[in-house]
Amino acid sequence: MGWIRVQNLGKAYKHYPTRTSRLREWMFPFLGPQHQLTWVLRDVNFEVAPGDAVGIIGINGAGKSTLLKLIVGTTQATTGTCAITGRVAALLELGLGFHAEFTGRQNVLMAGQLMGLSEPEIIDLMPSIEAFAEIGEYIDQPVRVYSSGMQMRLAFSVATARRPDVLIVDEALSVGDAYFQHKSFERIREFRKQGTTLLIVSHDKSAIQALCDRAILLNDGALAMEGSPDSVMDYYNAMLAKREHQKVRLQTLEGGRTQTISGSGNASVLAIALLNDDNQPVEHIEVGNPATLQIKVAIHEAIPCLVLGYLIKDRLGQPIFGTNTHIKGLPLANMLPDEEVTYHFSFPMNLGPGSYSISTALVNSDTHLDENYEWKDLALVFSVTNLRHDYFEGCAWLDPSIAIERA
Amino acid sequence: MKMVSGKLKDVLNYRGFILSSVRREFQSRYQNSVLGATWAVLNPLAMIVVYTVIFAQVMHSRLAGADSPFAYSIYLCAGVLTWGLFAEITTRAQVVFLENANLLKKVNFPRICLPVVVIFTALINFAIIFLVFTAFLVLSGNFPGLVYLALFPVLFVLIVFAIGLGVTLGVLHVFFRDVGQFFAIFLQFWFWLTPIVYPVDILPEHVRALLWLNPLTTLMAAFHNIFILNQPPHWGTLLFPLLIGALLCLLGLNLFRKHSGEMVDEL
Numbered sequence: 001m002g003w004i005r006v007q008n009l010g011k012a013y014k015h016y017p018t019r020t021s022r023l024r025e026w027m028f029p030f031l032g033p034q035h036q037l038t039w040v041l042r043d044v045n046f047e048v049a050p051g052d053a054v055g056i057i058g059i060n061g062a063g064k065s066t067l068l069k070l071i072v073g074t075t076q077a078t079t080g081t082c083a084i085t086g087r088v089a090a091l092l093e094l095g096l097g098f099h100a101e102f103t104g105r106q107n108v109l110m111a112g113q114l115m116g117l118s119e120p121e122i123i124d125l126m127p128s129i130e131a132f133a134e135i136g137e138y139i140d141q142p143v144r145v146y147s148s149g150m151q152m153r154l155a156f157s158v159a160t161a162r163r164p165d166v167l168i169v170d171e172a173l174s175v176g177d178a179y180f181q182h183k184s185f186e187r188i189r190e191f192r193k194q195g196t197t198l199l200i201v202s203h204d205k206s207a208i209q210a211l212c213d214r215a216i217l218l219n220d221g222a223l224a225m226e227g228s229p230d231s232v233m234d235y236y237n238a239m240l241a242k243r244e245h246q247k248v249r250l251q252t253l254e255g256g257r258t259q260t261i262s263g264s265g266n267a268s269v270l271a272i273a274l275l276n277d278d279n280q281p282v283e284h285i286e287v288g289n290p291a292t293l294q295i296k297v298a299i300h301e302a303i304p305c306l307v308l309g310y311l312i313k314d315r316l317g318q319p320i321f322g323t324n325t326h327i328k329g330l331p332l333a334n335m336l337p338d339e340e341v342t343y344h345f346s347f348p349m350n351l352g353p354g355s356y357s358i359s360t361a362l363v364n365s366d367t368h369l370d371e372n373y374e375w376k377d378l379a380l381v382f383s384v385t386n387l388r389h390d391y392f393e394g395c396a397w398l399d400p401s402i403a404i405e406r407a
Numbered sequence: 408m409k410m411v412s413g414k415l416k417d418v419l420n421y422r423g424f425i426l427s428s429v430r431r432e433f434q435s436r437y438q439n440s441v442l443g444a445t446w447a448v449l450n451p452l453a454m455i456v457v458y459t460v461i462f463a464q465v466m467h468s469r470l471a472g473a474d475s476p477f478a479y480s481i482y483l484c485a486g487v488l489t490w491g492l493f494a495e496i497t498t499r500a501q502v503v504f505l506e507n508a509n510l511l512k513k514v515n516f517p518r519i520c521l522p523v524v525v526i527f528t529a530l531i532n533f534a535i536i537f538l539v540f541t542a543f544l545v546l547s548g549n550f551p552g553l554v555y556l557a558l559f560p561v562l563f564v565l566i567v568f569a570i571g572l573g574v575t576l577g578v579l580h581v582f583f584r585d586v587g588q589f590f591a592i593f594l595q596f597w598f599w600l601t602p603i604v605y606p607v608d609i610l611p612e613h614v615r616a617l618l619w620l621n622p623l624t625t626l627m628a629a630f631h632n633i634f635i636l637n638q639p640p641h642w643g644t645l646l647f648p649l650l651i652g653a654l655l656c657l658l659g660l661n662l663f664r665k666h667s668g669e670m671v672d673e674l
Contacts, residue, residue, distance in 0.1 A: 099510070
């Protein structure tokens with residue numbers, strides 16, 4: 001069984017001001033260090049228990065890849081320790097260090113040997129590696145003629161040819177096409193069932209949500225948040241939108257869910273409710289029934305233009321439907337302080353049974369990155385029930401009328 | 408000592424990787440050429456022909472005290488071929504970490520395997536050409552007999568010296584890119600400052616003394632003893648290059664131990 005334990009981990013790169021400073025430092029150690037340290041990771045602590053699946057997210061340069069390299073051991077920590085047990089398979093920087101001049105087959109052999117497999121074992125595994133990578137004749141061609149997707153396919157196939165105790169993947173999955181992504185997700189899920197510990201870095205929200213039961217947000221080389229994938233993702237999205245005058249705050253709701261609120265605060269959502277056809281606020285609503293989303297907004301500072309948007313998400317945080325008043329051609333201009341606006345959005349609840357949440361955004365145009373007055377995740381949680389219709393699968397209510405011609 | 412035995416264990420554990428790396432290195436060098444491994448022979452052969460023609464035929468240099476018509480060619484071969492082994496190990500070892508940057512950055516494995524691959528690849532190349540040379544000695548009736556076996560301890564000293572220097576330069580090269588350029592030039596001078604194409608005694612007395620500071624001079628003298636005079640080398644003289652080689656190995660390992668973690672950050 002494999003686990004990972006990261007304690008007080010820090011990594012700094014040495015930066016030498018001039019070309020000769022390193023030479024001076026090596027030749028005359030008594031002069032003291034001639035370099036400055038550039039910290040890319042600081043004080044990172046976390047643990048991954050056997051069988052856990054953890055996703056690491058963060059903007060470019062947040063230190064994600066460095067963290068994985070430290071865990072795998074290709075680079076050494078400046079402070080702190082990393083411990084990892086079990087057989088580890090790692091795909092760093094989209095590859096296994098394939099040699100461009102050698103054929104796919106030769107590279108598979110080399111990569112396999114570096115992972116600790118013997119030559120006969122690799123030869124035994126070769127047919128299944130070839131079958132999974134699906135690169136056909138290319139297996140006997142030099143890797144330099146491969147596309148990046150093909151290299152990734154082969155690398156993933158080798159790394160996962162044997163179920164590892166710990167699988168570490170850095171962005172690799174985003175290179176493949178949708179078909180291969182599905183295939184590799186399937187394999188990872190299969191491994192997880194059998195107890196493999198997983199650590200992945202991805203910008204792909206759905207990958208993290210689909211594969212991980214925990215997520216870690218890295219920001220500026222520090223661990224900014226750790227929690228369930230959808231709450232970390234919400235916080236991450238809010239952080240992306242962060243401007244200097246904006247605050248991001250986290251609020252723990254009943255049931256342990258974490259709500260993220262961000263924005264300048266020039267306007268805010270005062271109240272939000274889902275109304276049924278009798279105009280009564282409800283928490284449960286029947287599939288296909290008419291519904292009205294009522295959102296009351298208060299203005300705190302003068303605003304040139306106000307756009308309200310909302311996004312319905314499913315239980316896993318996947319977007320189901322979202323729109324805003326800019327798209328609908330109804331932005332409000334020149335709002336004054338202390339004004340209040342009430343919006344009504346009416347629609348038939350054509351969703352499948354399940355729990356949904358609504359995020360709201362008050363912005364001045366249609367992107368939430370421009371000027372963000374308030375972004376609120378989990379502003380409302382409601383559930384859709386199916387008591388009156390036939391049983392159906394999925395998150396959309398697309399009830400067909402059926403005609404069958406039997407010859 | 409513990410460090411050395413630990414490294415040896417790493418090398419043993421990864422012997423599969425080392426062996427197939429050597430094989431692949433060989434394949435990539437010769438597989439796509441029509442003449443294949445013949446090139447391993449043609450290269451030094453061309454060099455020997457050039458020197459024989461220039462020095463023996465054009466400049467009429469003769470080896471004092473040797474009457475065989477092949478004496479000068481044998482003298483040249485003994486020097487040029489072993490120099491070739493030395494040069495291959497050092498030049499390959501000093502770039503081995505840079506050339507394998509891609510691998511070092513992505514896979515965690517004992518890095519000491521890389522110089523080991525260099526030694527084995529160079530040795531196989533050397534074995535091919537040296538077998539041809541040995542066959543020539545046998546056919547032309549110049550085979551030294553039992554004293555031929557003295558070749559192996561001398562080669563051992565040469566390899567210790569070469570890999571010690573190569574690994575030291577290899578680690579330094581990652582941090583100071585000037586090392587590569589510098590060593591290429593240095594090696595040119597070194598070749599001519601070693602009695603390979605000329606015998607030591609053509610030099611003036613006071614220069615000769617300086618020449619013995621070059622560890623390769625004693626090694627070359629040992630090879631010449633074996634192949635020209637058919638005598639075992641003066642074993643005592645080999646202590647000097649062995650000592651320098653051992654010190655370089657220690658220095659190389661020490662540099663390697665201290666900086667191998669940092670190395671990946673510079674690649």
